[in-house]
Amino acid sequence: MNELRLGNQLEKLRGEQKISQEEAAKQVGVSVQNIHKWESNQSYPEFEHLLKLGDIYGTTIDEFIKKDAALQNKINISEEEKEDDDELLHPGFYIGIGIMFLGTFLSLIIGNLTITMVTNIAGMLIICFYKEILKLLKDIKKDFYEQG
Structure with a gap:
């Protein structure tokens, strides 16, 4: 599988749609700094923002997650910790x-x-x-x- 970090995916998809970071930020309802941090892999967007980005870029959260092993590991760790706390x-x-x-x-x-x-x-x-x-x-x- 071709592994691609989420930020790189977001930047690539935004470029394919010919949308600026400012436009993407406005459509998602966040600051341009958030878009920049997500695209430079400094942080991950919340799921509600991923849903909006998926709608804008014509993809799904599933596709975002499948291509980013680091995000998959983060989700798995969070789930294990949640199970332990329960x-x-x-x-x-x-x-x-x-x-x-x-x-x-x-x-x-x-x-x-x-x-x-x-x-x-x-x-x-x-x-x-x-x-x-x-x-x-x-x-x-x-x-x-x-x-x-």
Whole structure:
């Protein structure tokens, strides 16, 4: 597939339509600086603006996205992050609760409240920072494979 960054596509299509940046900006309802930033790959337009640009240039958002691998990756990353944020009770929640109950149970058997305090703190930290710990580990793994 012929990969073409979105900005280059927009500039090419605008040239084919013989529309100036000023005219495109007016039709889309944005500033000329926005058109310039989009065409120079400094930023991406919002989807509503992509829809308008698609109408103006006679193409679709689908075609814009298919030709820009960087935009596809940005969309995929955003979707993964959204899915993670939607998950209310992640595995770290259950691990943390399990550690807290185990510590409380052990402290009742042994008779040492320090165990309860330490395991409750550890459990709460796991519950609160589970996703960040996983992300850190994934980043370390990614860096390791990129170097080797």
